[in-house]
Each structure stands twice: as structure tokens, then as C-alpha cells.
Amino acid sequence: MPPLLTSLLLLIFLIHLVAFAVLGLRRRQLYYLALVVTFSLLSAAMAARLALPDTHLGDDVALHEALRMAAWAAAAVSIGWTLIRLRNRIARKRRTG
Numbered sequence: 001m002p003p004l005l006t007s008l009l010l011l012i013f014l015i016h017l018v019a020f021a022v023l024g025l026r027r028r029q030l031y032y033l034a035l036v037v038t039f040s041l042l043s044a045a046m047a048a049r050l051a052l053p054d055t056h057l058g059d060d061v062a063l064h065e066a067l068r069m070a071a072w073a074a075a076a077v078s079i080g081w082t083l084i085r086l087r088n089r090i091a092r093k094r095r096t097g
């Protein structure tokens with residue numbers, strides 16, 4: 001991936017990280033924690049790709065790749081949490097509406 005694209009993705013991920021952190025603090029909902037963790041890991045992956053491209057973990061896995069894999073897991077939790085919240089919201093509307 002070209003460094004310019006990596007830098008752009010880093011900026012986009014950092015903006016999302018700050019936005020979801022602010023929303024989570026304002027709304028005081030734990031739900032935003034999964035989003036903050038996801039965008040923290042994605043930001044760290046892009047930063048590692050820029051600053052430490054040759055850093056590898058065990059089994060010759062690049063640091064930025066390991067961070068991206070962790071971000072996939074955090075995103076899966078976030079998506080699952082979103083679907084549960086959506087299902088609960090629909091159920092509440094059916095009961096009250």
C-alpha cells in the first residue's frame with residue numbers, strides 16, 4: 001500500500017476514533033467501547049505500517065498485520081453488539097407502538 005494511502009487511512013481512522021470516543025463519553029454508553037477499540041487498533045496498524053514496516057512478531061507476522069487481525073475481532077464484536085441493539089430497539093417499538 002502506498003504511504004500516501006496509508007497516511008490517509010490513518011487520518012480517517014483517527015477521526016473516527018475521536019468521534020466515537022466523544023460520543024461514548026457524552027452518551028455514557030459502553031457500546032461505544034467496541035468502536036473505540038476497533039478504530040484504535042486500525043489506527044495503530046496504519047501507524048505501525050508507516051513507522052515500523054519491518055517489525056515482525058513470532059512466525060514472521062508483521063506487526064501491522066497482527067494489529068489488523070485484532071481489529072477484525074474487535075469489529076466483529078462491534079457488529080454483533082450493533083445487531084443486538086437494533087433487535088432490542090425493534091422489539092421495544094413493537095411493544096410500545
